[in-house]
Amino acid sequence: MTKFTDIKLNDEMYSIVFGFGKVIFVLTKSLRLDGYYVFEVEYENGQKVYYTEDGKPNWCRDINNCTKTICYKHEVNFDEVDTKPKKKVLTKNKINELRYNDNLEMMSPAGGWIDANLMPDIMVDNAMNKEQYHLFRKMKS
Structure with missing residues (x-):
């Protein structure tokens, strides 16, 4: 049984990428x-994302090799979310090196630092193209 089999309209959700949202569409069982995608969540910033019953988002390139980035709001311990600002800004070359080595974190729109591999590629690429290097840091060990 998958985690979101019994998802309902208006369920409150939390995405480590987009933050708080509500279920606005559920496909009949x-x-x-x-x-395949069975429900849609609209986040406070207006972003809409479709998910499978396993919680895999529609922006993943390889749905078979994708990490779940969503959970029910009541399951989150917000004391464990790392929101501390970083101390220094990395260079573009260092960011690319860390990204290549899977050792890069990015500040998500939800306000926490997460593995950059869990972010939609377009968000990482846009931040790089706009030279928003303050949104990146080396992954903590």
Whole structure:
């Protein structure tokens, strides 16, 4: 049984990428197929994302190799979310090196530092293109 089999309209959700949101669409159980998107969440910033019953988002390039980035709001311990500002800004070359080595974190719109691999590629690329290097840091060990 997958985690979001019994998802309902207006369920309160939390994404480590986009923050708080509500379920605005749920596909009827009889129409669902394994591995396909079955519900949609709209976040406070207006972003809308479709998810599978496993919680995999529609922005993943490889749905079979994708990490779940969403959970029910009541399951989150917000004391564990790292929101501390970083001390120094990395250079573009250092960011690219850390990204290549899977050792890069990015400040998500939700306000916490997360593995840059969990962020939509377009968000990481846009931050790089706009030279928003303050949004990146080396992953803590």
